[in-house]
Amino acid sequence: MASLYLKNLSKTYPGRVTAVRDFSLEIKDQEFLILVGPSGCGKTTVLRMIAGLEEISSGELYIDDRLVNDVAAKDRDIAMVFQNYALYPHLSVHDNMAFGLKLRKIPKAEIRKNVQEAARILALEDLLKRKPRELSGGQRQRVALGRAIVRKPKVFLMDEPLSNLDAQLRAQMRIEIAKLHKNLQTTFVYVTHDQTEAMTMGTRIVVMKDGLIQQIDSPQSIYDHPVNMFVAGFLGSPGMNFLEVLIIEQNGCIFAKLADAQLPVPAAGGQKLKEQGYLGKEVVLGIRAEHLCGSGDLLDRHPECALRGRLEFTELRGAETYHYVKIAGREVVVRVSPEQRTETGQEVRVGFNMSKVHFFDQES
Numbered sequence: 001m002a003s004l005y006l007k008n009l010s011k012t013y014p015g016r017v018t019a020v021r022d023f024s025l026e027i028k029d030q031e032f033l034i035l036v037g038p039s040g041c042g043k044t045t046v047l048r049m050i051a052g053l054e055e056i057s058s059g060e061l062y063i064d065d066r067l068v069n070d071v072a073a074k075d076r077d078i079a080m081v082f083q084n085y086a087l088y089p090h091l092s093v094h095d096n097m098a099f100g101l102k103l104r105k106i107p108k109a110e111i112r113k114n115v116q117e118a119a120r121i122l123a124l125e126d127l128l129k130r131k132p133r134e135l136s137g138g139q140r141q142r143v144a145l146g147r148a149i150v151r152k153p154k155v156f157l158m159d160e161p162l163s164n165l166d167a168q169l170r171a172q173m174r175i176e177i178a179k180l181h182k183n184l185q186t187t188f189v190y191v192t193h194d195q196t197e198a199m200t201m202g203t204r205i206v207v208m209k210d211g212l213i214q215q216i217d218s219p220q221s222i223y224d225h226p227v228n229m230f231v232a233g234f235l236g237s238p239g240m241n242f243l244e245v246l247i248i249e250q251n252g253c254i255f256a257k258l259a260d261a262q263l264p265v266p267a268a269g270g271q272k273l274k275e276q277g278y279l280g281k282e283v284v285l286g287i288r289a290e291h292l293c294g295s296g297d298l299l300d301r302h303p304e305c306a307l308r309g310r311l312e313f314t315e316l317r318g319a320e321t322y323h324y325v326k327i328a329g330r331e332v333v334v335r336v337s338p339e340q341r342t343e344t345g346q347e348v349r350v351g352f353n354m355s356k357v358h359f360f361d362q363e364s
């Protein structure tokens with residue numbers, strides 16, 4: 001068990017690539033923290049600095065209030081699980097898990113006990129004699145987790161541990177890792193570029209872009225209140241719809257104007273736009289697919305909150321159906337009721353739940 005405090009961490013690699021800039025974050029004891037962002041945004045670099053595998057260019061790293069910048073990786077009591085498992089092919093499952101403990105000269109009886117315990121938690125008991133090549137991808141990943149568990153570290157770092165698994169296994173392992181966290185009651189820092197993993201596994205999410213933190217919050221808060229277009233577009237599937245609109249005032253009401261249609265902005269939101277000086281300016285209106293509709297109550301009650309478009313494509317996702325509709329030259333994704341049957345190419349109306357609309361600066 002441990003808390004971590006990252007204070008203004010930066011990393012510049014030789015050749016002057018600054019991979020992480022001024023990264024500040026407190027990670028609470030027993031927290032399941034997710035670092036998410038596109039490939040190359042600096043996630044692995046942050047993990048490697050925490051693990052002690054990469055030198056910190058500037059800033060301070062504390063584990064339980066102890067400054068550890070100059071503490072060697074092996075003395076940090078942190079275990080890291082890698083994307084490619086990094087198992088020893090010539091060793092059995094048992095010996096792969098025991099390897100790190102043997103190196104540390106842990107007594108044999110204790111090694112046996114720890115390996116048995118990890119094997120039980122991860123359902124590997126029947127596979128202890130096998131070699132990695134005799135295992136499936138999911139089993140190999142469990143061995144990699146087992147190797148971390150047997151050390152009973154203060155902190156688990158996981159770098160995209162599921163990205164080599166197929167979709168079904170990934171979904172299963174997501175739940176297993178979340179359970180593992182509950183079981184072990186240890187601090188987890190989990191890196192992913194997968195928005196589903198980010199939204200479902202952790203207690204808090206850190207969204208990164210180009211080495212910089214964009215937002216830190218609970219999955220739900222980030223989903224409901226993204227601070228910029230990058231965060232709004234990155235989390236959620238499908239990502240948020242964006243439409244460029246002109247903010248105007250008419251008879252004391254604020255409208256978002258798009259081509260020849262105008263959507264009324266609720267009073268509080270309109271007032272805020274006015275205060276921010278957006279009147280007469282172009283902004284980006286963001287709205288999620290589930291806050292748009294193709295039929296039903298909202299459309300009947302608020303015809304003024306609808307735009308006309310043409311249905312381009314229907315995507316059936318089992319429990320959900322999405323319409324891809326072209327509105328004023330832009331494609332938007334609408335979650336529609338599964339009963340709604342519309343032919344591709346037809347004109348449709350798309351209702352906007354204006355209380356769920358976000359407005360963003362164009363640059364964000």
Ligand code: ADP
Pocket residue numbers: 013014015017018019037038039040041042043044045046
């Ligand atoms: P992520 O894990 O989010 O994909 P990384 O932390 O691996 O991102 O990389 C962040 C940036 O640092 C990238 O531009 C990458 O090319 C660069 N980088 C990573 N490792 C090194 C290295 N050892 N030397 C030089 N540049 C590196």
Ligand code: MG
Pocket residue numbers: 040043044045159
């Ligand atoms: Mg990486």
